[in-house]
Amino acid sequence: MPLPSSPRPAGLPDRIRHWIGGAHADSAGGAVFDVADPVSNAPYAVAAAGGPADVDRAVAAAKAAFTAWSGLGNRERANVLTRVADAVEAREDRLAELESFDSGLPIAQARGQARRAAENFRYFADVIVALGEESYRVGDQQINYVVRTPAGVAGLITPWNTPFMLESWKLAPALAAGCTLVLKPAEWTPLSAGLWPEILTEAGVPAGVVNIVHGIGEVAGQALVDHPDVPLLSFTGSTDTGRHIMRCSADGLKALSMELGGKSPVVVFADADLDAALDSVVFGVFSLNGERCTAGSRVLVERPVYEEFTRRLAERADKVRVGPPADPSTEVGALVHPEHYARVMDYVDIGRREARLVAGGERPGGLPAGNYLRPTVFADVPRDARIFQEEIFGPVVAAAPFDGEAEAVELANATRYGLAAYVWTSDLRRGHRIAAAVASGMVWINSHNVRDLRTPFGGVKDSGLGREGGAHSIDFFSESKIVHVMLGEARTPRFGA
Numbered sequence: 001m002p003l004p005s006s007p008r009p010a011g012l013p014d015r016i017r018h019w020i021g022g023a024h025a026d027s028a029g030g031a032v033f034d035v036a037d038p039v040s041n042a043p044y045a046v047a048a049a050g051g052p053a054d055v056d057r058a059v060a061a062a063k064a065a066f067t068a069w070s071g072l073g074n075r076e077r078a079n080v081l082t083r084v085a086d087a088v089e090a091r092e093d094r095l096a097e098l099e100s101f102d103s104g105l106p107i108a109q110a111r112g113q114a115r116r117a118a119e120n121f122r123y124f125a126d127v128i129v130a131l132g133e134e135s136y137r138v139g140d141q142q143i144n145y146v147v148r149t150p151a152g153v154a155g156l157i158t159p160w161n162t163p164f165m166l167e168s169w170k171l172a173p174a175l176a177a178g179c180t181l182v183l184k185p186a187e188w189t190p191l192s193a194g195l196w197p198e199i200l201t202e203a204g205v206p207a208g209v210v211n212i213v214h215g216i217g218e219v220a221g222q223a224l225v226d227h228p229d230v231p232l233l234s235f236t237g238s239t240d241t242g243r244h245i246m247r248c249s250a251d252g253l254k255a256l257s258m259e260l261g262g263k264s265p266v267v268v269f270a271d272a273d274l275d276a277a278l279d280s281v282v283f284g285v286f287s288l289n290g291e292r293c294t295a296g297s298r299v300l301v302e303r304p305v306y307e308e309f310t311r312r313l314a315e316r317a318d319k320v321r322v323g324p325p326a327d328p329s330t331e332v333g334a335l336v337h338p339e340h341y342a343r344v345m346d347y348v349d350i351g352r353r354e355a356r357l358v359a360g361g362e363r364p365g366g367l368p369a370g371n372y373l374r375p376t377v378f379a380d381v382p383r384d385a386r387i388f389q390e391e392i393f394g395p396v397v398a399a400a401p402f403d404g405e406a407e408a409v410e411l412a413n414a415t416r417y418g419l420a421a422y423v424w425t426s427d428l429r430r431g432h433r434i435a436a437a438v439a440s441g442m443v444w445i446n447s448h449n450v451r452d453l454r455t456p457f458g459g460v461k462d463s464g465l466g467r468e469g470g471a472h473s474i475d476f477f478s479e480s481k482i483v484h485v486m487l488g489e490a491r492t493p494r495f496g497a
């Protein structure tokens with residue numbers, strides 16, 4: 001039996017509220033905004049639209065909770081984090097259902113993101129108990145040691161592409177490090193964040209440690225950025241917003257972590273395992289609806305295999321199953337919002353003028369409504385084309401040929417972004433050479449994006465600032481204080497003696 005186009009999860013809330021000081025709250029002025037799902041594009045709920053007064057209350061709650069939370073031992077905080085992981089895991093079905101409904105992500109992939117969210121908490125519980133602090137001995141004369149202290153009330157601002165997972169990615173290390181915080185989730189996808197209050201309460205996170213203020217970026221997000229009692233901001237989102245937040249943070253000299261956009265190259269050499277490379281290219285750019293910061297959205301193929309590889313890529317793209325997000329067999333669901341859909345469709349039109357369309361480029365048959373796009377492949381894309389240069393953040397890939405290693409590197413580096421890069425070759429020495437020469441924060445050789453949580457994550461150039469992941473995240477949410485202790489005689493020049 002065909003699935004209804006937009007099955008509503010049972011028990012869907014019609015009102016999404018802030019969570020401040022351990023209690024649900026409406027906005028001070030009662031303002032709300034509509035929240036729609038990307039299949040019907042009809043509002044199913046309203047969410048509280050936070051403003052400066054709400055952010056102020058949330059920051060005050062986080063400040064009040066700081067002394068007690070930051071004063072806990074690492075093991076005590078780790079125990080709480082482990083219970084959060086358990087509570088997330090116990091809700092895997094519900095989380096996947098809500099996330100998929102609200103964001104349009106295929107349910108099977110939303111399930112994977114829910115598991116990853118639990119893993120983030122379990123992992124940072126381990127990190128914080130295992131992490132030591134540095135000390136430096138200077139002969140018998142001096143010992144210096146570093147004390148890591150929680151940095152204060154953190155502001156967390158997250159995007160809509162994998163909402164709950166990206167929230168967990170920041171919540172877990174901030175809490176592990178001993179910070180209290182205010183989270184501003186993305187306004188297009190606030191639904192799954194509504195599960196945090198029950199998860200955190202069940203896990204025993206004290207009131208005020210985590211506060212959630214929903215709202216429009218330019219209002220609620222901006223108020224958080226501007227708040228004088230928030231000394232650090234961890235932001236994931238677009239490069240333009242990141243740049244704006246950096247400017248606003250200059251006066252307050254705020255610590256910033258910026259995970260921004262990407263236009264990551266996949267470099268396929270003729271000697272690669274082309275079947276494996278093809279699987280990886282297709283998954284790497286079309287999974288999560290192509291709304292993925294590390295998507296391999298530029299496929300550079302060595303000329304002898306370019307025509308064949310591009311043809312096979314187009315054939316596979318044609319066969320990717322586009323369908324309702326709630327259908328477990330769906331591989332590409334609905335793009336998050338009609339505004340974003342229109343933007344992606346604009347790029348498809350631009351691409352038609354700039355290059356050769358070899359797959360997709362239109363709404364799939366049988367899906368007359370909803371933000372659906374057939375996986376789209378453009379071939380022979382020139383390096384100055386907008387679809388080669390700009391992040392599309394949808395199921396659209398640009399392919400181009402290259403001759404030899406030097407041109408491969410030149411093309412790989414020919415954009416303003418530098419988040420991820422992927423190299424396919426059977427010559428490992430060449431793989432290492434390309435990895436060294438490509439300007440990106442992360443490189444995968446003979447793989448798509450598979451990341452151990454201990455490894456640093458982040459980009460260079462317009463893709464960001466700083467690294468998250470493992471000890472890097474803990475460092476960001478901590479201040480390091482160095483204590484110098486003289487063990488011998490202090491030999492002080494005797495001024496004025």
Ligand code: NAD
Pocket residue numbers: 157158159160161184185186187215216217218219220221222223225236237238239241242244245258259260261262292293391393419459463464
């Ligand atoms: P966005 O920049 O529009 O919004 C991100 C968040 O910032 C939202 O919560 C939004 O409300 C808030 N915001 C907007 N204006 C603000 C302001 N003036 N002050 C404070 N907050 C403000 O990005 P998006 O469209 O939600 O997300 C897509 C982008 O995120 C893409 O560019 C993608 O590559 C990037 N992204 C990067 C990573 C990474 O780790 N590098 C991961 C996922 C997504």
